[in-house]
Amino acid sequence: MPLFSFPRTGLLAALILAAPPSPNVARAEQKPPASANALTAADILRAVREGQGTRHDALSGQLRDDITDLIFPFRLVSDGPQVRYEFKGPPPTSVQVRYNEDGSELVETGPEGSGKLTPATFDKHILGSDLSYEDLALRFLYWTNAVIEGEERITTRPAWRLRLTAPNHRTQYSSVVVWVDKESGGLTQVEGFDWKGKLLKRFKVVSVQKISGKTYLKEMRIEGFDPGDGHTRSRTYLDITGLAK
Numbered sequence: 001m002p003l004f005s006f007p008r009t010g011l012l013a014a015l016i017l018a019a020p021p022s023p024n025v026a027r028a029e030q031k032p033p034a035s036a037n038a039l040t041a042a043d044i045l046r047a048v049r050e051g052q053g054t055r056h057d058a059l060s061g062q063l064r065d066d067i068t069d070l071i072f073p074f075r076l077v078s079d080g081p082q083v084r085y086e087f088k089g090p091p092p093t094s095v096q097v098r099y100n101e102d103g104s105e106l107v108e109t110g111p112e113g114s115g116k117l118t119p120a121t122f123d124k125h126i127l128g129s130d131l132s133y134e135d136l137a138l139r140f141l142y143w144t145n146a147v148i149e150g151e152e153r154i155t156t157r158p159a160w161r162l163r164l165t166a167p168n169h170r171t172q173y174s175s176v177v178v179w180v181d182k183e184s185g186g187l188t189q190v191e192g193f194d195w196k197g198k199l200l201k202r203f204k205v206v207s208v209q210k211i212s213g214k215t216y217l218k219e220m221r222i223e224g225f226d227p228g229d230g231h232t233r234s235r236t237y238l239d240i241t242g243l244a245k
Helices: 011-016 023-030 041-049 133-137
Strands: 056-065 071-079 082-087 093-099 104-110 113-116 145-154 157-165 175-181 187-193 199-211 214-225 232-243
Touching (some): 145 175, 199 232
Antiparallel strands (some): 056 232, 093 104, 104 113, 175 187
16 A cells, blocks of 8 residues: 555656645554654655556646746646656757656757757756756655655645665765655655765745645745855746646
8 A cells, every 4th residue: 555645757746746635644654563653765765656646737837047037938747657848948848757667767859859868967957947857857766775864844744854875976966855745745845965965956845736626836946056155056946837738
């Protein structure tokens, strides 16, 4: 039985397609010894990856650069284990993420054609925003070196705090800390650290909304940090504006 129901999607989609509270977690915590303390990090990550959600959604949204005021409209299409991000650009760019039991695969389509992305290009930023291809791939949820560091409240809601350590250097992050909502199984905050242990990027859900009876992200803040002094060097907001036509 799954710990909670949550769509198997990429980092953005996992935050955007916020799942409603699931009774499965509450029931599990009421049955000793299947309490929150008995759960392992692997259990929680497996539930996030292999959630039983079967939502098929098409959403419209935009990325807003808080410094330059540039706006990048996009369309997000979720179809089971496949998620497609369509950025209007310029230049127009489409990124499709395919998920399986062992990892994820990215295929980019742009003015020069389409092709599968490799780890060497995962730290590339999309359209000059704070969003990288690695962020879309959600690769860190497949890292096996993970521990539960505790429980905290994120925006008043109880969440598990997990630290995931990279298995190799084929990533811009040496470790990633994720906060998983205890009721819905949604990722409410993610922080990525560089190879010197300095904070590099933070994703945080600011607000959610109801659209046609379903819960979705309304606004998410993506912050990039200067590893040298810890100051915020960039800030991008992701807004979901409604269902795509």
